[in-house]
Amino acid sequence: MKEKMGRRKFLGITGMGVLGYLLYPDLKLLEALQGQLGKRNEIAEILKMVPNPNFSLVNSSIVPEALLHHPDNEQIVMPLNFGDLNIGVYGLGVQEAISRGQSVTLVLEQPPKDRPQTSDQWRNYLREVLRLYQPSTFIIGNECNVPPSYPTAVSPIEYLRLFQVAQEEINRLSPKTKIFLYGDAHWGEGEYLAAILRTLKISKVPFDGIALHYYDTADKLLTRIEQFRGILQKYDFNQKSIIISELGKPENYRLTAEQYSTAMVQLLSTAGFLISQGKIESAFWYTAATFDPTKQEHALFQFSRYFNGRLEAVQGVFSYLLVSRFLHHGVSLENYRGLTIVRGVNAGGRETAAVWNRTRNLLFYPLSAGRTAFDLDGKKLDIFNHLVPAYPSLEPQKCSGRPFFVI
16 A cells, blocks of 8 residues: 555645644644643743754655654654555655755665576666665665574675675765665674675775664663774774664663653763764664564654554654754763763754663662753753752663653
8 A cells, every 4th residue: 555655645644734733743743732731931032942863763755744843954864665665645755855955874674585696687777776766875775694594694695795886886876975884683683794704804895884673772872882883993993983773772672652752862862972972873763663563662753644644743852853953963972870861962953861760679769959840741840959859760670760861
């Protein structure tokens, strides 16, 4: 069905026409969520701020402008299943983004095992993708490093063949396009990547960086990135960039709406610190929306009746809007007496912070005069003698205590 659906029809079934919306559609999103969140007029000005240009949502192109404002500096990220060039509203959204001058990162999935491709077939496919989408960045392959029984599994030798053909063709037709290695599934300890880099060091086939997927708690993200930085350094590729092309909630856990928002803020805040440190280039939250009913628990905009229903924002999207605006640049991270404090600066030049409790005890954050604290949903918090209560998590294996913002 989605292959035949035009952009106009898509906007129609979501019930979200473009007329009548404010200059900042995210304020309309706030209005739509007020039944869940209550009045949040205090943070209306914050939503007008420019978001961190290195954060984005996978598949954000599917969400109409009337529902989610797409600023000029937004990176558009989209996976493309092999052979699936006619991808309806996904692709139309990407083409609209290109017309707005936005940068597009395209995750080009490898041929599945049951559809092997010769080098010429793969090359012809790449030409067609380039003609349609003209991405500024290509990620060649997706989760190639999973166990052999998985449908996306590809041997290092086969992947290198596909990558070399892709690199040659992209460099010939679009030499300014960046080329990143496959999205490494959150699996194993980087052994597959090491095998790829070992060969690329000898063959000297150029590339711009690597892409990773991460689905775990924020406290382990720093270690994971250092691990992959170490692998790059081992093979003399330490100057290469890292993109977290899928950043998501811990796997194997079903989270409440509050836990989902908590995990998102903690993970994106930590990613913002890694970006400021030059450890990674960008982080893409998985996912804005998906037509796949089995992946709806990841989506910030969900189809209420899957394909035939309205596209509606869930509570977590509001936390995404806040963290992406609070932590625009200059992000630092410190652990202070059981609290994680991620400091940053918003686009208006004001100092901000995201704070959460890593312990099992109630802790308090000292709030300086003239500063205000907001919870995940943008509600102004009550404070006691300039102290903000930081509550612990009842399920720390999923995420630490509920964060709050300070500005």
